[in-house]
Amino acid sequence: MDNYAYQPDDNGKPFAITRYPSVPRPANDYLVEVNSRSKFLKKPKFFKILSAVLIAVIILLLIVIIILTVQYYDKTYLSRICTSEECLKSAANLKLSLDSSTNPCDDFYQYTCGRWSKEHPNHGWFPTFSTFATISEQILLSTEEFLTSEETNDEPSPVTQARNFYKSCMDEDALDDLGLSVIFKYLKEVDLPSVPSFLTKSDDEIAEFHFDWLKSDAVIKKTFAMDVLIGFVVDSNMLNQSENAMYIGVPGLRCPLPSPFKKTGGDKSESAPDIDDLRRITNGNIIKFVLSTLYRNVTSKELKEDVLEQASDVLLNMTFEIDSLVANFSSESNDLQSQIVKDFQTRINEILRSDIKKDYPQILEKYLGFLFTGTNVTIDFDNDFFLLSQNDVDYLPRILSYVLTSSDIYLELYMWWVTVFAMIINTSSEIVEYIVKQTAPFYTGTAVLRSRSLDCSALVNSFMGMAVSYGLADRTFSNKTKPKVEQMLYDIKSAFMEHVKTISWMDQKTRTATLEKSKEMISFIGYPDWLLDKGALEIYYQGITLANNTYLDNMMSFIKLYVPSKLEVFRKINERNWSTDPLSVNAFNSFTNNAINLPMAILAFPIYHLGLEVLNYGAMGSILGHELTHGFDNEGRKHDKFGNYKEWWTHETIDTFEAKIECFVKQYDNFTLAGVEGHVQGKKTLGENIADNGGLRHAYWAYRKYVDRNGHEPKLPGFENFTDNQLFFIAFGSIWCETISPDDLESQIEYDEHSPNKIRVIGSLQNSKEFAQAFQCPVGSRMNPNTNKCQVW
Known part of the structure; x- marks a missing residue:
């Protein structure tokens, strides 16, 4: 009779039954007749010496094999850890922010940003000190260094004017x-x-x-x-x-x-x-x-x-x-x-x-x-x-x-x-x-x-941002950074469009129009193509006359040109174009242009150039996803693919959408902050909350697309025990770390259309099934509440 046995897979789990033919049971090899033993003992001394030498050689070979094997696995292990300068900076930055004593399923903001304020003291230049403020600070210092540096003979005249200003x-x-x-x-x-x-x-x-x-x-x-x-x-x-x-x-x-x-x-x-x-x-x-x-x-x-x-x-x-x-x-x-x-x-x-x-x-x-x-x-x-x-x-x-x-x-x-x-x-x-x-x-x-x-x-940066950008722009940006960001945005847009195809609350007519708007959405990344062209820069500042000792007059030279220049375009045809300076540490969706604007200033550490794409997608990707989703939030949805303000959704879909977004209003209305009067205004912050939630989700699935194409990335040093999914959410949380006073929080809650940073993190992750799975948060925990998760995009 044939025998059957389980053949284990690579993980040791049985996955198939393998058939073996019947064979006689073999004898026990270790059982040797007594006569045989005595014969061995009677062999000449030479053979004993030879046997001992052979045994020593075998033992030595085994030791060498073990050493080489250990060295091989050490090298393989080390090759799985990213040791680039960017990775080391990112690891240090995250370590200086993480509060490992906090359970990530209880308060992920505290877990991600608990030590941020202590390790990033605010020296008073900004009322609220945040991850974004650290970049603004660096831009400010770089601007000062540039404006006080020696002039060069070949620099365009607007740069000279900026120095005079x-x-x-x-x-x-x-x-x-x-x-x-x-x-x-x-x-x-x-x-x-x-x-x-x-x-x-x-x-x-x-x-x-x-x-x-x-x-x-x-x-x-x-x-x-x-x-x-x-x-x-x-x-x-x-x-x-x-x-x-x-x-x-x-x-x-x-x-x-x-x-x-x-x-x-x-x-x-x-x-x-x-x-x-x-x-x-x-x-x-x-x-x-x-x-x-x-x-x-x-x-x-x-x-x-x-x-x-x-x-x-x-x-x-x-x-x-x-x-x-x-x-x-x-x-x-x-x-x-x-x-x-x-x-x-x-x-x-x-x-x-x-x-x-x-x-x-x-x-x-x-x-x-x-x-x-x-x-x-x-x-x-x-x-x-x-x-x-x-x-x-x-x-x-x-x-x-x-x-x-x-x-x-x-x-x-x-x-x-x-x-x-x-x-x-x-x-x-x-x-x-x-x-x-x-x-x-x-x-x-x-x-x-x-x-x-x-x-x-x-x-000077506020009045002559393009001239200052000319001096600070990375000349390799267009060839190195920009293509990677464009690929990231493409992945996010693809993830969004795939999601739209599965939405059950949207009828087919609205779905088709939504997909068309997504395809038509353009992006302005880094800085205008003409920025590094001296002649184009001089044309941009044509008509500006500046001196080096008439401060108010210099500002008025710009201001007095603004309104007349706007009046004179009344009869002209509009084109979609840049609408911000490259040194703005921000990103935004221009509804009227159906365009995402991503200035070069925000594409900086600790939001970008983080060493691993999982960190880049978690940080910058969630920002790009946020801006993409804005085009379809409670206000963005009122602008069609050309940016025109019109009703392009069916009434049935609008009614369903309005009902679904009430979930966000109720969720954020319930958020309060210790030591601060009042609560977050769910209605006032609705558009931003929709964008936060949708943007995070699409950035996550965009990163999964990256992994499908390129395979898993190396580990971040010091974070070897974290999965890439966990690192993605840590990178997302880290960009919202800040130091803010209770007074400023109260003002923000009363006037700002953005939720406080802590709530942006907690609110978005409470609605994320992917987050709960990544950190194995039990149902009913604060970060995985036993309620319906709010979602429209």
């Missing part, structure tokens, strides 16, 4: 010498007096005073690129991205000049005064200081105290009333409508006559006339139109009612103050020191100020 910012003596004269120069340019008429006119003169506030609003906008009472911009037509449109309504454009109020929040302790009272006191002090200083400079006299107090009260009240009005109409508004200029003008006047028994004939025609004077564009009031949200439609009659019932002397005072305040922080050291001291209560975190050299470096 930096020198003008650093020349504090020149600022003190210029004093307030530069402010008076720009007041004159916008037809405003050196000191407001409220301070110089008699009561009789005030009664007869007339001020053209509408012209002043338009002129200030063209000169300082800021909205005062009326918001206006020419931008791509959201309903047809190939052309431009006019938008009018709620102010949204702030002056690009540096502001003394870099941060709000302040001391929120129980002993601190009410923040609104503190802000009013601070603003009042600054107003009175600036008014009295400029009045003294112009008239060589001291301003009467009662006049000063009255002017301060008027400005405080007007600022509060106008800011409140703007805030009431600044909430998110999804609707969009087009209105012919003349028709909308008629509609506004009908409302004004009804509300205040006044009107302003041809107000919009006059306003546009002031704005477009000096450009190559003529507005056709009978055919050109505005694009407006309902907030814009409601705001304009309200602000016009306010203005038409206000005194002209008050309106001039307000316009004067807004203009002066935009410039005042950029003048003499005396004024700067006073304002910094007054605004100190509004700063949170450490009170360490950056050196002026770093502030000037940041300023």
Whole structure:
């Protein structure tokens, strides 16, 4: 009879039955007859010696084989550990952040980032110190080094201009010498007096005073690129991205000049005064200081105290009333409508006559006339139109009612103050020191100020980012880094599209359109192709004239070109193009271009160049996935593959989608943070939370595609016991490590559309089956709750 036995596989597990023929049982080899033993013992001495030598040789050979085998396996083992400089840096960085005493299934953020704050102390340059801030810090230091380095003969003129710009910012003596004269120069340019008429006119003169506030609003906008009472911009037509449109309504454009109020929040302790009272006191002090200083400079006299107090009260009240009005109409508004200029003008006047028994004939025609004077564009009031949200439609009659019932002397005072305040922080050291001291209560975190050299470096970068990028750009980027990032994005997009094909809540029509939009989504990675072309860079900065000792004038050279250049593209055809500087440590999805923007600055350690692709996909890949998913979140889904704002999903799919995303709203509404009042706002942070969750999932499956193509990667030194899936999630968590004060967290929860970093990590991973499997988190643990996991993408 035949015998059967289990043949084990490579893992020692039986997988097949092998058939063997019947054979006689062999004798026991170790059983030897007694006669045989005695014969051996009687052999000559020579044979005994020979046998001993042979045994010694065999033992020696065995030892050599064992040594060689051990050496071979040591080399094989070592070859499975990445020892590159990038891997060693990544291993050290992660080790300095990980809190191994925390169970990753209890609090993965603490597990990944528990030691980050201790090992990465904030030296005060950033109110919140994070992984992203470490990159910004390095960019700032590199910018300073570049701007202070020796000029070369072959560098393009914009680079020389950037160095001169930096020198003008650093020349504090020149600022003190210029004093307030530069402010008076720009007041004159916008037809405003050196000191407001409220301070110089008699009561009789005030009664007869007339001020053209509408012209002043338009002129200030063209000169300082800021909205005062009326918001206006020419931008791509959201309903047809190939052309431009006019938008009018709620102010949204702030002056690009540096502001003394870099941060709000302040001391929120129980002993601190009410923040609104503190802000009013601070603003009042600054107003009175600036008014009295400029009045003294112009008239060589001291301003009467009662006049000063009255002017301060008027400005405080007007600022509060106008800011409140703007805030009431600044909430998110999804609707969009087009209105012919003349028709909308008629509609506004009908409302004004009804509300205040006044009107302003041809107000919009006059306003546009002031704005477009000096450009190559003529507005056709009978055919050109505005694009407006309902907030814009409601705001304009309200602000016009306010203005038409206000005194002209008050309106001039307000316009004067807004203009002066935009410039005042950029003048003499005396004024700067006073304002910094007054605004100190509004700063949170450490009170360490950056050196002026770093502030000037940041300023030059903000105004001349392309010129600075020319100097800092890696010349090998296009050949080395960019193709790898493009492949990563391709993998993520492929993972997303494969997922879309399996979605059950989406009908076929919407699915097809979603896949088409994904295919049409383009990317801008690193820096524009023309950046390293000297001639192209000089064309980009054409028209800019800079000196090395006129700091405010240098900034104004850029600002004064901004609005006219935007106005002049009104009739031009739009093309999808770069919309950020390469040195921005950020990434974003441009809905109107259906494009992902990934500047070169963010492609830096510790977010990229991490040595292993599992780390790159976990860190940078999750960011790319986040931006891709944004194109299909609660706002991105309203833009089609061309970027046009339209309804391109079926009503049934929209209803299902809206129902499913409520899961995220409820989940994030329940998140609170120790020592911080309130809870995360699930509705306000919805779009970002959808992008976080979807982006992480698609980055994970994109990495699995990488492994399928290339096989498993070597181990990270010090992390040999971790699987690649575990390392992926550790890399994801590590990019959100930060040091942040409770005050800043409260402000973030109240105002920011992003969830706090800790919640971004925990919320996304609670919904990740792949994470729970990687760390074997039991159902019911905090990181793998016994609830339905939220998912749409």
